[in-house]
Amino acid sequence: MPPTAPKTATAKPRPALPANLNSSDQNTRYQNGKVLLDQGRYDLAMQELAPLTPQPPALSVVLRLLTCMR
Numbered sequence: 800m801p802p803t804a805p806k807t808a809t810a811k812p813r814p815a816l817p818a819n820l821n822s823s824d825q826n827t828r829y830q831n832g833k834v835l836l837d838q839g840r841y842d843l844a845m846q847e848l849a850p851l852t853p854q855p856p857a858l859s860v861v862l863r864l865l866t867c868m869r
Contacts, residue, residue: 828847832847
């Protein structure tokens with residue numbers, strides 16, 4: 800039997816990133832995040848979507864509000 804050439808893993812080229820990452824427009828960021836999730840680029844998708852999610856208030860602010868309500 801003749802020797803066979805070893806199979807090399809060829810990496811599939813990844814789709815291009817959206818051209819307008821980190822846009823100030825919320826709709827654009829949302830669409831970019833969806834595209835990145837579909838591509839499996841979860842870390843970039845989270846960076847794109849994080850500014851769209853409401854951030855919880857700081858604990859110190861909550862504690863001050865609770866103290867004032869007494």
